[in-house]
Amino acid sequence: MLNVFLLNQYVANNCKVTINYYIWIPFGNNLMIIMKKKLNLYYSILLSFVLLFSFNSCNKSQFSNNKNISSATGWNINSKKGGFQYNTNFKGQTAPPNMVLIDGGTYTKGRVQDDPMRDWNNSANQQHVQSFYMDITEVTNLMYLEYLDWLKRNRSYDIYLGALPDTLVWRNKLGYAEDMVNNYLRNPAFANYPVVGVKWLQATEYAEWRSDRYQELILEKEGFIVRDAKLDSVNNSSTFNIDTYVVNPNKSYGGNLEVLRGKRSRTPDTLPPSTANRESGYISPKFRLPTESEWEYAALGLKEVRDFNVYKARKKYPWQGQYTRTGKRRNLGDQLANFKNSDGDYGGIAGWSDDGADITNQVGSYEANAFGLYDMAGNVAEWVADVYRPIIDDEFNDFNYFRGNDYKKYQIGEDGKAVVASETEYKTLSNGKKVAVVQPGELIMVDLDSSDVRARTQYDKSYNVNFRDGDYRSSRNYMTERYDRVKEEEGETQTMYKSPDMLETDPEKMENNATTLISDQVRVYKGGSWKDRAYWLDPAQRRFYPQDQATDFIGFRCAMSRIGTKNSFSKK
Numbered sequence: 064m065l066n067v068f069l070l071n072q073y074v075a076n077n078c079k080v081t082i083n084y085y086i087w088i089p090f091g092n093n094l095m096i097i098m099k100k101k102l103n104l105y106y107s108i109l110l111s112f113v114l115l116f117s118f119n120s121c122n123k124s125q126f127s128n129n130k131n132i133s134s135a136t137g138w139n140i141n142s143k144k145g146g147f148q149y150n151t152n153f154k155g156q157t158a159p160p161n162m163v164l165i166d167g168g169t170y171t172k173g174r175v176q177d178d179p180m181r182d183w184n185n186s187a188n189q190q191h192v193q194s195f196y197m198d199i200t201e202v203t204n205l206m207y208l209e210y211l212d213w214l215k216r217n218r219s220y221d222i223y224l225g226a227l228p229d230t231l232v233w234r235n236k237l238g239y240a241e242d243m244v245n246n247y248l249r250n251p252a253f254a255n256y257p258v259v260g261v262k263w264l265q266a267t268e269y270a271e272w273r274s275d276r277y278q279e280l281i282l283e284k285e286g287f288i289v290r291d292a293k294l295d296s297v298n299n300s301s302t303f304n305i306d307t308y309v310v311n312p313n314k315s316y317g318g319n320l321e322v323l324r325g326k327r328s329r330t331p332d333t334l335p336p337s338t339a340n341r342e343s344g345y346i347s348p349k350f351r352l353p354t355e356s357e358w359e360y361a362a363l364g365l366k367e368v369r370d371f372n373v374y375k376a377r378k379k380y381p382w383q384g385q386y387t388r389t390g391k392r393r394n395l396g397d398q399l400a401n402f403k404n405s406d407g408d409y410g411g412i413a414g415w416s417d418d419g420a421d422i423t424n425q426v427g428s429y430e431a432n433a434f435g436l437y438d439m440a441g442n443v444a445e446w447v448a449d450v451y452r453p454i455i456d457d458e459f460n461d462f463n464y465f466r467g468n469d470y471k472k473y474q475i476g477e478d479g480k481a482v483v484a485s486e487t488e489y490k491t492l493s494n495g496k497k498v499a500v501v502q503p504g505e506l507i508m509v510d511l512d513s514s515d516v517r518a519r520t521q522y523d524k525s526y527n528v529n530f531r532d533g534d535y536r537s538s539r540n541y542m543t544e545r546y547d548r549v550k551e552e553e554g555e556t557q558t559m560y561k562s563p564d565m566l567e568t569d570p571e572k573m574e575n576n577a578t579t580l581i582s583d584q585v586r587v588y589k590g591g592s593w594k595d596r597a598y599w600l601d602p603a604q605r606r607f608y609p610q611d612q613a614t615d616f617i618g619f620r621c622a623m624s625r626i627g628t629k630n631s632f633s634k635k
Contacts, residue, residue: 150344156626158196159277159347163435164631165361167194172356172464173455175603176379185603188457190464192360194629197353198620200426200437201257201445202269204248210269213276217297218502222487225498226268228260232615243422243615255425257443257618263586263610264490264498266352266446266619273621274349278305281347286326287339296322300485302504307483309346310473310506312338314483317504352448353622354465355587355605362439362590362602364432380600381432381439387597389430399429400441400600401593409593422615423593440600443618444592451585451607452532459531468527471508472515482507492611528583584610592616 130151131140140147158164170192173185207228214223233243247253248260261269282288289296293303301317308315313335316322323336339345353361362381379385382399389397398418403409411417418441419428427437450467457464473481488501501507511525585607591599594616598604608617 149342153344155628155631156347159350159623161198161200162196162621162623163199164625165195165197165357165434166630167192167625168360168365170360170363170365172359172457173603173605175601176385177598177601184453184605186455186457187603188455189461190356190360190457191462192356193463194625195353195357196623196625197357197361197434197436198622199431199435201443201618201620202266203255203426204258205254207258207261207269208249210272213272217302218299218499219487221489221497222499222502225489225496226265228258228265229262229613230260232260232613255427256423257426257438259423259443259615259618260613261446261617261619262492262498262613263352263446263608264492264500265613267448268498268500269619270350270352270621274347275303275305277350278308278347279303281345282308282339283325285339285345287323287328287337287345288325289322290325292316292322300503302502304505305346305349306506307481307504308338309340310481311483314504348624348626350621350623352446352619354463355447355449355589356464357622358445358447358589359602361434361436362432364434364436364439381436381602382430387600400438400591401429402441402591402600403594403596405596420593439590439602441591441595442593443616444588444590444595444599444606446617446619447587447589449587450528450583451581451587451605453581454532456531466528466530466532468522470511470522470525470527472511474507474509490611493609494612498611581607582609586610588617 132138133140133147138146140149140151168191169189171187172190173187175185175187178185211223211226214226228248230244230248233240233247247256248258276293279288279293283290283293288303296316296319297303298317301319303315312323313320320336323338325337328336364381380387380399382389387399387402389399401418401420401424404411404417408417410419410421418424420442424442426442429438429441431437432439448467449465452466455464476482484501484503484505484507487499487503489497490500491497516523516525586609587605588608589602589605591597591601591604599606608614
């Protein structure tokens with residue numbers, strides 16, 4: 064009886080279930096024995112019911128049934144009178160337009176099937192990639208034209224000129240391509256073809272613009288911004304930037320607070336408008352170029368590993384197997400990518416084409432890989448975010464590997480707030496043209512100083528592109544070299560990597576200083592193109608190109624980080 068008593072006391076005190084009167088009846092010892100005998104079966108049944116009920120109740124009581132009651136203090140969250148405000152009904156991140164979720168996982172990075180040159184460009188190593196979103200197709204001419212149209216309407220003409228793709232990349236000294244020069248970008252016949260002639264710098268600026276426009280639409284739908292403000296209240300000095308909105312919202316739209324008075328702002332005009340912060344759940348991660356690790360992992364389509372081991376299957380391409388043609392009966396023999404078959408063979412024999420294209424092809428023309436991504440091999444090669452270096456430092460990081468970290472912070476003014484740019488900052492390219500890297504309405508970013516990196520073990524400076532490779536510590540003459548960021552930004556890294564300065568007009572100086580084409584201004588591109596042989600279709604193959612130059616065979620697609628759960632579903 065003592066055990067039963069203790070059990071019932073626990074249930075009664077902790078789970079608020081009152082059952083004592085069913086068992087404890089103080090009528091004396093003789094009657095207690097009789098009742099015990101009579102209630103033995105009943106009690107066992109009752110006890111089973113009580114235990115089941117009590118355990119369910121206890122589990123539920125670990126978390127408050129009311130999401131708006133703080134588990135820490137018991138205070139109300141999201142009270143109309145004020146206090147702590149938080150989106151307690153957040154349903155999770157959703158896929159942006161034209162994107163799919165890539166479930167993160169582990170894979171062997173840099174595992175090329177063929178390396179006849181043995182140039183040690185790749186060092187195979189095991190890497191883990193977090194979940195992220197990626198465009199199912201390359202950015203098309205139509206998508207990029209929308210960007211150009213917005214710039215033409217809302218920015219200065221110089222900024223617009225700096226974003227224009229180089230259509231002259233189609234020209235060749237011994238080939239005719241003037242119709243491509245005039246029509247490929249703008250003619251509707253090529254609307255859904257991948258945009259080319261875009262420099263790496265231009266691709267990153269496009270991603271920034273896309274981030275602002277996507278976020279602007281979300282805030283409009285959620286009632287934080289006046290409807291159609293993105294069309295009616297925008298000009299060169301009044302635009303929306305997501306960083307500015309989060310850090311210093313009063314500076315959004317050039318300081319026009321009326322634009323911020325959406326349907327959520329039901330307060331008098333004398334009070335500040337309601338704005339969304341990161342706690343609201345309505346601020347999305349930014350669009351960006353994928354890292355090399357992300358791109359390669361996505362291209363491999365490693366969902367297939369679950370059904371058929373990638374190494375036993377000798378998976379070489381984004382699709383399963385070792386061959387460029389499909390083995391499926393309904394389309395047996397069809398090419399699975401757009402690439403150069405042999406000398407003088409870009410598309411096959413007239414009337415029966417190998418791949419259905421000679422130059423680029425319309426996006427989505429070939430089968431998608433296991434992640435639902437199209438053209439991860441062939442059609443156009445693609446820019447990735449990484450600065451190029453020949454060897455991967457897996458012993459230093461095997462989680463979300465990326466080379467190119469340049470940490471910045473907001474510039475703080477005398478008023479203690481982040482400074483918003485009022486003028487355009489340009490970067491001069493190797494051909495003399497300019498690309499806007501800071502535009503009016505954006506926050507000004509500066510390097511970290513000594514106080515920001517003091518006592519940190521994971522990094523000790525703002526600019527980390529050259530970590531363990533190409534800086535003064537890895538140079539033969541490291542004792543006489545000094546770390547100089549200015550030189551690196553101009554394209555001259557350090558003794559190990561002295562690339563030619565394309566803006567230098569004196570040939571002798573270029574020859575004396577240049578020892579390699581590799582610099583901090585050189586980026587990785589992957590995937591193979593319509594101009595490449597099948598060798599380059601292997602996702603692990605990698606090449607490099609200056610970030611301020613463009614070609615007729617390199618395009619790009621965007622990525623976005625996944626925040627929260629690894630998958631789009633949660634385990635119950």
